[in-house]
Amino acid sequence: MAASTSPRRFRTALKAVTATAAAALVLSACTGGSGTAAAGDTSGNQLLTIPREDLATFTRNFNPLSPQAAPMTLQAIYEPLVVHSMSDAKDTPWLATKWTQAKDARSITFTLRDGVKWSDGQPFTADDVVYTFQLQKKVLGGFDYLDKVTAVDAHTVKFSFNKPFSPAFYEIGGHWILPKHIWSKVKDPAKFTNPNPVATGPYTEVEKFQSQSYELRKNPDYWQPAKQRIAGIQMLAFSGNDSANLAFTSGEADWAQTFIPDIDKSFVAKDKKHNHYWFPATGAMINWQLNTTKAPFNDVAVRKALSMAVDRDQITKVAMNGYAQPADCTGLARTYDKWRDTSLSASCTWTKYNTDAAAKALDAAGYKESGGKRLLKNGKPFTLDISVGSASSDWISVANIIKQDLAKVGITATVKTPDWSAVSASYNTGTFDTGIVWSNNGATPYEYFRGVMSTKVLQPVGKQATENYHRFGDKKADKLIDAFAAATDEKAQHEQIDGLQKLYNQDAPVVPLFTGPEWGEYTDARFTGWPSAKDPYATLGNRNGSTILVLTSLKPVKG
Amino acid sequence: MRLILRNLGFYLLAFWASITLNFVLPRFMPGDPVSRMFAQAQGTMQPDQIAQLRKLFGLDNRPLWEQYVSYVKDVFTGNLGISITRFPTPVSDVIGSQIGWTLLLGGVALVIAAVLGNLLGIVAAWRRGGVLDSAFPPLLIFVGSFPYFWLAMGALYLFGVSLGWFPLRHAYDVGLTPGFNGGFLADVATHLVLPALTIVLVSIGGWMLGMRNTMIATAAEDYITMAEAKGLGPSRIMFRYAARNALLPSVTNFGMALGFVVGGALLTEVVFAYPGIGYQLLMAVQGLDYPLMQGIFLTITAAVLLANFLVDLVYVRLDPRVRVR
Numbered sequence A: 001m002a003a004s005t006s007p008r009r010f011r012t013a014l015k016a017v018t019a020t021a022a023a024a025l026v027l028s029a030c031t032g033g034s035g036t037a038a039a040g041d042t043s044g045n046q047l048l049t050i051p052r053e054d055l056a057t058f059t060r061n062f063n064p065l066s067p068q069a070a071p072m073t074l075q076a077i078y079e080p081l082v083v084h085s086m087s088d089a090k091d092t093p094w095l096a097t098k099w100t101q102a103k104d105a106r107s108i109t110f111t112l113r114d115g116v117k118w119s120d121g122q123p124f125t126a127d128d129v130v131y132t133f134q135l136q137k138k139v140l141g142g143f144d145y146l147d148k149v150t151a152v153d154a155h156t157v158k159f160s161f162n163k164p165f166s167p168a169f170y171e172i173g174g175h176w177i178l179p180k181h182i183w184s185k186v187k188d189p190a191k192f193t194n195p196n197p198v199a200t201g202p203y204t205e206v207e208k209f210q211s212q213s214y215e216l217r218k219n220p221d222y223w224q225p226a227k228q229r230i231a232g233i234q235m236l237a238f239s240g241n242d243s244a245n246l247a248f249t250s251g252e253a254d255w256a257q258t259f260i261p262d263i264d265k266s267f268v269a270k271d272k273k274h275n276h277y278w279f280p281a282t283g284a285m286i287n288w289q290l291n292t293t294k295a296p297f298n299d300v301a302v303r304k305a306l307s308m309a310v311d312r313d314q315i316t317k318v319a320m321n322g323y324a325q326p327a328d329c330t331g332l333a334r335t336y337d338k339w340r341d342t343s344l345s346a347s348c349t350w351t352k353y354n355t356d357a358a359a360k361a362l363d364a365a366g367y368k369e370s371g372g373k374r375l376l377k378n379g380k381p382f383t384l385d386i387s388v389g390s391a392s393s394d395w396i397s398v399a400n401i402i403k404q405d406l407a408k409v410g411i412t413a414t415v416k417t418p419d420w421s422a423v424s425a426s427y428n429t430g431t432f433d434t435g436i437v438w439s440n441n442g443a444t445p446y447e448y449f450r451g452v453m454s455t456k457v458l459q460p461v462g463k464q465a466t467e468n469y470h471r472f473g474d475k476k477a478d479k480l481i482d483a484f485a486a487a488t489d490e491k492a493q494h495e496q497i498d499g500l501q502k503l504y505n506q507d508a509p510v511v512p513l514f515t516g517p518e519w520g521e522y523t524d525a526r527f528t529g530w531p532s533a534k535d536p537y538a539t540l541g542n543r544n545g546s547t548i549l550v551l552t553s554l555k556p557v558k559g
Numbered sequence B: 001m002r003l004i005l006r007n008l009g010f011y012l013l014a015f016w017a018s019i020t021l022n023f024v025l026p027r028f029m030p031g032d033p034v035s036r037m038f039a040q041a042q043g044t045m046q047p048d049q050i051a052q053l054r055k056l057f058g059l060d061n062r063p064l065w066e067q068y069v070s071y072v073k074d075v076f077t078g079n080l081g082i083s084i085t086r087f088p089t090p091v092s093d094v095i096g097s098q099i100g101w102t103l104l105l106g107g108v109a110l111v112i113a114a115v116l117g118n119l120l121g122i123v124a125a126w127r128r129g130g131v132l133d134s135a136f137p138p139l140l141i142f143v144g145s146f147p148y149f150w151l152a153m154g155a156l157y158l159f160g161v162s163l164g165w166f167p168l169r170h171a172y173d174v175g176l177t178p179g180f181n182g183g184f185l186a187d188v189a190t191h192l193v194l195p196a197l198t199i200v201l202v203s204i205g206g207w208m209l210g211m212r213n214t215m216i217a218t219a220a221e222d223y224i225t226m227a228e229a230k231g232l233g234p235s236r237i238m239f240r241y242a243a244r245n246a247l248l249p250s251v252t253n254f255g256m257a258l259g260f261v262v263g264g265a266l267l268t269e270v271v272f273a274y275p276g277i278g279y280q281l282l283m284a285v286q287g288l289d290y291p292l293m294q295g296i297f298l299t300i301t302a303a304v305l306l307a308n309f310l311v312d313l314v315y316v317r318l319d320p321r322v323r324v325r
Helices: A005-023 A073-077 A126-139 A168-173 A241-249 A300-309 A312-319 A334-339 A342-346 A355-364 A393-407 A420-429 A446-453 A475-486 A490-507 A547-551 B002-028 B033-041 B048-057 B064-077 B091-126 B131-144 B148-162 B182-219 B222-230 B234-261 B266-272 B277-286 B290-318 B320-324
Strands: A048-052 A082-085 A090-093 A096-101 A107-112 A146-153 A156-161 A203-210 A213-218 A232-237 A275-277 A285-290 A383-387 A412-416 A434-437 A511-515 A521-523
Touching (some): A048 A241, A073 A547, A082 A168, A096 A168, A107 A126, A107 A168, A126 A146, A126 A156, A203 A232, A241 B148, A300 A511, A393 A412, A446 A475, A446 A490, B033 B048, B091 B182, B091 B234, B091 B290, B222 B234, B234 B290, B266 B277, B277 B290, B290 B320
Parallel strands (some): A048 A232, A383 A412, A383 A434
Antiparallel strands (some): A107 A156, A146 A156, A203 A213, A275 A521, A285 A434
């Protein structure tokens, strides 16, 4: 709302008029203007205002077991043992101060922080950690490798596995911890809405909960009070990008994670001094997956030729607005730069755009061109479908660019855009032709390589797959992946990842396209201390694992 | 009375048919809620979570007919289940928390549009060829045929952003506590103006034109000439003789529209970030949230049938001919 006085006064007058008309009430006094306190407030007690463009209304559910828990449940309320940041790949000790992996990678021991209290004043102990994992396994399942969780003493927890599995560190370390003394009394934890959470996080006290806004205030017993510099968080609900962006660009919110079209003009130019954005490429690798159970996609030469026909620069510039990073033949997303085999990535061939080479490679593999149309080995025309969910307009543009690129080598592609549920159903059962698909995005490349090359997660066509939809497996990859999981020091792990990159370069299990960005915009008119390209301690996302680092780094602007 | 009883039987049959459709249609959609959620997360969820969520939601794997039997039982006992897109909130709570705003917005807009549109139609037809008759219908149809989204955005930018007369979003200011006091009601009313106004703008033309056309036909009837010959006042003839008879199609339309109000105004909710059923239904469809979809469809069905029933009753009162038959 504009800061000038005349419209504001008019609004107040209007409120009175419309109210008398609509409610037929005689009003003695009308107090308007108690709106969002965010705009221009630099008293030092201003609330950090965050819009959620994807939730038209909030439900008072702070249960971390629920995938639909209210925003900030896992960011400001409940905390993990270790915070991992995707932007700088660093692990920050949080509720645990130390951890040691056993040499055989069959167990890991966490030392818990001293003096941590739950927000009701009770001490945080090893029992809480043990209980949390028991509850997780009982209610949600998962953690199949986890054999036993034991409290060695009040401040030490040991996790034992039924196989060597070092990636467990990230899964266990990043898991939220619940207070046993509260949750063990809850009858049905899966259906508990936990309206007044008791937790260890910096902002645990829920206030003014309304269907379209709520506040989180300071935890009175937080273990690092020096980092609770902001007075609280205010969440706002919006039913789409447009209305959320309108509130954000007019200065009524501090921190958004929406896609803003033409951001330099529509946001930064409004207040060059304060308005900033940073879109680090920390997203998952986006692949063009070819169903390898179908000919000709079972032919590695075809996969590589198709990959060469694709102009990744145009895809990242045009379809992704210049915010994505093109992929190379290691398949690794930008997040895994420290794992990248730079000599391999410097000598990539099949991920470089080259229409002539693509055509030659297809000729050589036995897919000849006749009259401008390329033919399959059985003489039928070479055609394929690219499926993308109708909601993802940027990925539809990606598919259309691929379609144009393929026409140059004589292949006719059809872009199919039904609803995502139809698309993902065809991925799950393996009936699709090709598609633009996300990939696993873990703390290390382990999950990515498992998802694109492991035979262990491979499902036959018709059976439900939850990863490796393109159904490609290589026994050699299994060995490397298992050896990675069994290695505990980074040097040994590096060797396995190097091997996997070489194998990936050979097999081309999928056609890697680009690493997606994570949106993040802020104004530092009311708060300072944001992460940036210069200080990438976290991403600018407000709903991921490193968000807690931002919340504990921000300082309010005073006066 | 027999007429009403016969109608009641018909309504029961219609109700059964529609709850059956409500059950069948969502299940024809491909995929399941969890893989749908996974596709929407696009790489921010781990594959392990799929099995975990299936376990958490306790998705129904019983044969369809068994699900149907328990569904019908649940409908009559009022147990609508637990929403998946808002897990673990019960469907009745999700609908209950939104329906008030939907009824407020839709009801206010409908009543204003219908009353104003009908009045304009009556007067326009009575003064055929006058300013109101020649200028208003084309103008209103012109405004009404704008894409609603565009019109709403335009109104939001003009009256909300540029002039600052009205709030930009939500049903009331952030930080206010709902309650029956002057300040809060005034705030709700100001937030209601733009959303309701845009709906009225696009729908009023239809009401006016419909009323005008039936009114013209009625005005040519012999009993109107008769009334004029008796020397009755023109406003009495216009409202008591002509409009009363011309009103019947409008009443039917009003009843239909009243029923559909419950479905929410999706685009209005999106543009003005106004709470309501429309967006909830969109989310339910996108997330394959069967329980919530069924719940909302059931509410809409019940509302449409109820509204129709009320219209039937009003008809009996308005049109003596119905009573005779």
